[in-house]
């Protein structure tokens with residue numbers, strides 16, 4: 001029997017501090033007073049807020065216990081498809097926390113910001129090199145923000161040619177933010193169905209591409225974890241009618257150093273530094289969604305631009321055709337510092353290896369669970385693999401039951417019911433940072449669950465059993481969240 005990392009019962013309950021406090025208890029001891037007491041103003045001695053009286057250990061245990069109710073990548077495997085919840089080396093946090101970087105202020109004069117400006121300048125060059133594009137802006141604060149900037153670049157490019165187009169093609173395997181970004185910029189999103197292989201067929205694109213269509217937004221690798229093999233042909237079709245090709249590159253950790261996006265016909269691409277390049281994803285912190293472009297779109301990039309002349313770096317607003325500013329100052333600098341440190345510490349060979357491992361890990365899971373869970377697209381995948389609950393359906397077990405039960409085994413559930421094109425999807429992204437041993441235990445857990453689905457389906461229907469909170473009424477939890485604890 002494998003040792004699963006699931007709870008052992010030492011996850012301790014904790015009440016609210018108000019329920020825990022006891023009148024007169026305190027967390028400090030001051031020396032005995034040796035002066036006359038001096039009364040405070042009435043206002044200060046009046047009835048204050050009803051803070052609980054607590055000892056030091058009450059407070060320490062309270063917050064330590066709460067912190068242990070969290071689950072993160074530092075705790076265990078977090079195979080949330082489409083989110084790249086990978087482990088980020090701590091050294092990159094450290095470099096970004098260096099005093100000169102963490103304390104830099106965007107209003108400092110350029111003469112005192114040469115290091116930060118050089119870092120941004122070089123990071124743009126590195127990202128251009130990694131993607132095979134020619135110019136980069138680091139301003140956008142998220143992936144979806146990068147998409148928005150991309151749409152504005154497309155608009156600016158057509159405007160410059162004296163054209164105004166109204167539609168954007170968005171395949172059904174695109175990330176959900178894509179059609180939203182297109183419509184935020186006033187385009188109507190034209191859906192296109194993927195083919196039986198889960199990718200775009202050139203014929204389907206040809207059928208909708210016309211002179212009123214500004215371009216296409218392709219998520220590549222797409223949300224089924226498949227590489228859009230026909231991207232070159234698709235790009236040719238779009239270009240032949242004056243459209244531009246936007247690639248959503250949030251999944252770049254599958255193809256770093258392997259796919260040259262410029263060469264496969266991509267004009268604009270965004271990256272998620274807070275997925276691929278060592279900023280933790282999730283948790284609500286700042287992000288960065290750099291936009292990389294081919295040289296013909298460079299004049300439209302947001303200002304300011306970091307420029308270099310004779311070894312001196314500065315910010316330039318001199319770009320008459322620019323779409324303008326899209327973020328205060330120059331984006332979220334701390335995220336850039338982590339990405340810079342990550343890229344420098346990895347180097348080209350190891351970046352490529354990271355992608356190869358991400359793809360290998362996902363395919364290993366896919367092959368290991370073949371026949372146990374249904375594979376809607378049974379072909380080699382990229383960095384994530386998608387299963388469904390079709391086999392378990394016959395026992396009355398759904399994707400949700402499987403995901404809930406996985407928590408009992410000590411794993412964060414994968415993404416479920418996404419992508420929408422796959423019924424009952426279970427989307428697993430192990431990332432490059434999980435070891436074979438850990439992946440093997442995860443596979444064992446999913447195998448054990450498949451067996452339980454057959455032999456003891458009730459166990460799954462009521463799961464989780466070992467977690468602090470048992471099966472929630474999801475609708476009530478979403479509509480009437482209990483935020484008090």
Ligand SMILES: *Cc1c(COP(=O)(O)O)cnc(C)c1O
Pocket residue numbers: 082083141142143144145175177219248249250251272287289
């Ligand atoms: C995560 C993701 C996005 C959105 O990125 P945000 O930073 O959350 O806005 C867009 N596209 C794909 C493919 C993604 O995986």
